[in-house]
Amino acid sequence: MQVIRDLAGLREATASLRASGRRLGFVPTMGALHRGHLALVEEARRQADAVAVSIFVNPLQFGPNEDLSRYPRDEAGDLEKLRGAGCDLVWLPSVEAMYPPGAATVIVVGGPSEGFEGSARPGHFRGMSTVCTKLFNQTRADVAVFGEKDWQQLQVVRRVVADLDLPVRIIGHETVREEDGLAFSSRNQRLSPAQRALAPMLARVMREAITAMGRGAEPDAVLGQALAELLQAGFAPDYLALVEPATLRPWPSGAGGEARLLAAAGLGDVRLLDNMAAILPGR
Ligand SMILES: Nc1ncnc2c1ncn2[C@@H]1O[C@H](COP(=O)(O)OP(=O)(O)OP(=O)(O)O)[C@@H](O)[C@H]1O
Ligand SMILES: CC(C)(CO)[C@@H](O)C(=O)[O-]
Numbered sequence: 001m002q003v004i005r006d007l008a009g010l011r012e013a014t015a016s017l018r019a020s021g022r023r024l025g026f027v028p029t030m031g032a033l034h035r036g037h038l039a040l041v042e043e044a045r046r047q048a049d050a051v052a053v054s055i056f057v058n059p060l061q062f063g064p065n066e067d068l069s070r071y072p073r074d075e076a077g078d079l080e081k082l083r084g085a086g087c088d089l090v091w092l093p094s095v096e097a098m099y100p101p102g103a104a105t106v107i108v109v110g111g112p113s114e115g116f117e118g119s120a121r122p123g124h125f126r127g128m129s130t131v132c133t134k135l136f137n138q139t140r141a142d143v144a145v146f147g148e149k150d151w152q153q154l155q156v157v158r159r160v161v162a163d164l165d166l167p168v169r170i171i172g173h174e175t176v177r178e179e180d181g182l183a184f185s186s187r188n189q190r191l192s193p194a195q196r197a198l199a200p201m202l203a204r205v206m207r208e209a210i211t212a213m214g215r216g217a218e219p220d221a222v223l224g225q226a227l228a229e230l231l232q233a234g235f236a237p238d239y240l241a242l243v244e245p246a247t248l249r250p251w252p253s254g255a256g257g258e259a260r261l262l263a264a265a266g267l268g269d270v271r272l273l274d275n276m277a278a279i280l281p282g283r
């Protein structure tokens, strides 16, 4: 496994892969890797001949009062896990290499970046879209794999790639969960034992709401009740909303079909995200 820290080295390594006719799969991450990330690496291996993973905690997608300085980091552990997962190349750029003095271009996305995480974290999707566009250009990957755990992010990336005609195919991979249902997330490490014990309730309440709505219960009433349960249990819920899956527009009242239920809830200073498909019967 090659570990590359400078752009010239990356260009050389990816050019030699392409010269040998191999298709490159790519998994962008912010490190502190867990089983969710490793599932994306396996998916990239299925989709391509060689796999590159980037580890870069992107300052541009964190707001001034967010957890950039507290974001978990474990480079040695990550490299060990990636070796075991059969990754071919790890791209570890520095902040200075990614954003040299004078850098002044960002990607601003409308549509699916509006609302939800876009409202809670102003500038987040601009920073995420900018770094992903740069990473796609730096690696010249054929395929990139993203987790459905960050559903809105996945839709925003698809929008950027379509709108800017970027020559990379985006694949979404289903959310990987702990046995108790909690979606793996690097930030889970920052939950106290009591918060960690409570955290799976978010997924459970979402599943129960989806079952009730699937049986015809009125979504507003079901989601209102679910929010109240989360609040009562000690979460600070931000949203629990049914949306049209690709555009993230509000799901039309009374419509049937496959909606997406999106949720974000604070537990201490950790923001938990989750989402699930919801099949609605229509009225
Ligand atoms: N549980 C999971 N299942 C599937 N994909 C995941 C999971 N967790 C993260 N990913 C995906 O891994 C990629 C890198 O994500 P990132 O490094 O931010 O990890 P994370 O666990 O989402 O961290 P965070 O705590 O910042 O949410 C993203 O495409 C993300 O959606
Ligand atoms: C895609 C990403 C690596 C861009 O920094 C990040 O948003 C993430 O880890 O999901």
Ligand code: BAL
Pocket: 061, 150, 153
């Ligand atoms: N996992 C999404 C990236 C972020 O929270 O900044």
